[in-house]
Amino acid sequence: MSAYNFGFLYPIFNFIFGSIVGSFLNVVIYRVPRSKSIVKPPSHCPSCGTRLKWYDMIPVLSYLILKGKCRYCHSNISIKYPLIEAITGLVFLLIGMKTGWSIKFVSYIIFSSFLIVVAFIDLFDGVVPDIIVIPGAILGLLFNLFYGKNPFLQSLFGVVAAAIFFGLIIVFSKGGMGEGDLTLGLMIGAFLGLKLTVAAIIIAFVIGALGGLFALLFLKKNKKDTIPFGPYLSVSAFVVLLYGYQILNFYFKMINF
Secondary structure (H helix, E strand, O other): OOOOOOOOHHHHHHHHHHHHHHHHHHHHHHHHHHOOOOOOOOOEOOOOOOEOOHHHOOOOHHHHHOOOEOOOOOOEOOOHHHHHHHHHHHHHHHHHHHHOOOHHHHHHHHHHHHHHHHHHHHHHHOOOOHHHHHHHHHHHHHHHHHHOHHHHHHHHHHHHHHHHHHHHHHHHHOOOOOHHHHHHHHHHHHHHHHHHHHHHHHHHHHHHHHHHHHHHHHOOOOOOOOOOOHHHHHHHHHHHHHHHHHHHHHHHHHHOO
8 A cells, every 4th residue: 555545534534524514504403494594693602692713613623622611601502513513524424435526425415414404403493494405306306417317317206206105194194294294305306216215215214113112112202292204204315325225135135035
């Protein structure tokens, strides 16, 4: 191996890049449900209102250095901020390992960033904003159009399949699932195409059932409590994005065993 081979730095760079993007996603996650600009005002402490300096916003590290407290008023900073930064960094690292630096890397990190935003907004505020998922669906279609005719057709089929599936559930469940899950399904269909979208939906319902059971047993939830489905859909879509065809191949081998 050459002494000048710095390939080992790629995962580190991808993690750092992802954590920086995660810092911006924190702003989007907090401000979009409150109909606030993601540009103005600049980042500030939510308790004392002091504008934060660049060294107060180093992803993950600033939180650790400041021991989870504001430098100026010493109020507690929520753990969710460095957590989202770290998750985004890990997501970018995994994508880089899968795709290398390519057009797929760009499309995968954009899709995953949309998924992270939607998952946490739905988790914290119980909504899936159309202003996030509709542009996301359009981008998914455009990326697949760039890849060629067949990927684009698969993307369209994925959108249609998601629309029909979630639309029927909304109609027949009478409120058991919201329109936000449908629009999120459209974005997932646009990026993943038909086969992987079906796989993502199935996996989402499996982990959703397990998550619901855990909430009932350990979080003192009851059957009437609303449990957001967006996070489950987002996690399953990311898993399928990276490992969908391996999962499908394993499944078909199992049923033919």
